[in-house]
């Protein structure tokens with residue numbers, strides 16, 4: 533390297549180091565960060581989950597820069613360690629540590645591949661400090677949406693299923709992702725578009741992608757489902773409907789464009805969760821309610837103050853369900869008595885209550901209840917929220933020779949397929 537260039541490089545690096553805030557200056561996290569980092573329209577921002585509190589980020593010639601100020605230059609290294617407990621990032625070789633600024637640090641790899649605690653990801657990671665809302669730091673993976681979909685294929689379904697079924701599912705997953713990207717960025721509320729869990733779509737990084745997934749993503753490149761207003765729909769899908777889908781309004785309220793009517797589904801009766809049963813004792817339910825109240829502030833509103841003040845002074849004596857028009861449970865009604873003999877009935881939306889009780893065992897809200905002594909038997913059908921495409925049904929339709937368009941228009945009646953990019 534010529535001396536002049538070396539001096540310029542040193543100047544850039546020292547400027548960058550000088551601008552990194554000191555370790556003690558840990559700013560509060562703001563939720564108003566969207567669009568501070570430039571994202572192109574086909575780059576999706578995925579919030580990664582379950583990475584742990586100490587992250588080792590490795591790659592060939594990683595470059596680290598301030599996410600918001602790329603013009604300040606970057607520092608190269610093959611390894612960075614993030615200590616989320618102390619909001620620090622450091623190079624283990626030199627031991628020098630810096631606080632992670634509120635706007636995040638951007639780490640990218642020249643080879644396009646980097647790993648976080650052995651899990652491999654593509655392109656770019658942005659690390660944000662912990663905040664009042666997030667007790668650990670937040671890592672967001674920025675990558676082209678088509679590469680993201682190659683991994684989602686095997687996170688949400690399976691590239692080895694019938695091709696037309698997989699193609700239909702890829703189009704649904706792309707549509708959901710594009711909807712979220714537009715919606716989140718329009719509202720400017722978040723530094724990520726989707727979470728990497730079932731809350732949005734399961735994404736476990738590039739080790740889940742395979743050549744079949746890549747081939748089928750390529751075959752449907754850019755395709756999304758749009759409603760009559762030509763906008764992508766929020767393409768919900770779920771594991772197995774149990775024989776009948778429902779509309780999103782029936783689960784979450786509000787209005788979702790492009791969903792016109794529910795459909796009967798004769799295709800998923802072979803699915804493992806077509807019918808299920810699960811039993812919980814009243815004391816188990818009490819315990820799950822107390823933990824839900826503690827962990828899930830957004831659904832505490834169902835519970836009256838006199839219960840919230842001292843949940844342990846109420847004993848659960850029974851649970852019943854009210855039924856919606858579509859024969860699913862609408863509310864769960866919990867009957868309590870106090871030590872002084874007072875009675876209290878609390879109705880909670882069944883979809884939310886199911887998340888508190890055990891969504892893996894109480895697989896859907898299509899269930900009935902029987903109380904036997906001090907235990908409640910849930911007997912139900914299907915798995916998941918029941919909105920949009922039934923994945924087991926789509927799989928079966930693919931096996932029977934239906935095309936991807938036929939599968940999609942079966943579960944999303946009235947949609948059209950368009951190219952998003």
Ligand SMILES: [Zn+2]
Pocket residue numbers: 772773774775776797798799800922924925
């Ligand atoms: Zn079904």
